[in-house]
Amino acid sequence: MPFREVEASPPHQHPDLVKDLAKELATPSNVAGFDVPAIKQEKQRYGDSLHVTVIWNRWNEVPDKAERGAVILEAYRESGRVNDARRITIALGLTSDEADRLKIVF
Numbered sequence: 001m002p003f004r005e006v007e008a009s010p011p012h013q014h015p016d017l018v019k020d021l022a023k024e025l026a027t028p029s030n031v032a033g034f035d036v037p038a039i040k041q042e043k044q045r046y047g048d049s050l051h052v053t054v055i056w057n058r059w060n061e062v063p064d065k066a067e068r069g070a071v072i073l074e075a076y077r078e079s080g081r082v083n084d085a086r087r088i089t090i091a092l093g094l095t096s097d098e099a100d101r102l103k104i105v106f
Contacts, residue, residue, distance in 0.1 A: 012067040012074070017058060021075035038106055041084070051090040052076075055099045055106070068093030 012018075024037050032038075037056035044051060054072055062068050069091035076085035094104065 012062070012070045014062055014067065014071050017061065017071050018074045018078055020058070021054065021056075021071065022078035025075055025079035025081060040106055044089075048087055049089040050084060050087045051092075052088050053092045053094065053099075053104060055094050055096055055104070057095050059093045059095045059098075062093070065093070 021037055024039065028039075029036055035057065037054050037058075040053045040055075042051045042053075043049075052072055054068075059068055062071065072091040072093055073085055073088060076082070076088065094102070099105070
């Protein structure tokens with residue numbers, strides 16, 4: 001089977017999104033709406049990993065889906081949830097329209 005080594009993606013350029021998401025992670029607002037991130041953290045049945053989905057219309061500012069995952073991981077670390085950040089194997093950031101198309105609901 002072929003083996004290919006690639007360079008890591010460059011870091012994101014969205015510190016404002018990290019700050020706002022970290023604030024929500026640290027102190028959930030329990031307010032519904034597309035301006036507030038809806039965060040779903042799923043502990044996986046096997047292993048100790050987490051899958052995180054964040055539905056937030058501010059993802060429109062981040063067209064690169066890989067950057068969205070980087071923002072989520074950094075927000076977890078910045079919010080003080082470093083142990084959870086280490087356990088995340090999937091970090092998915094979606095707008096409400098993208099979530100609707102994929103039939104992802106909370």
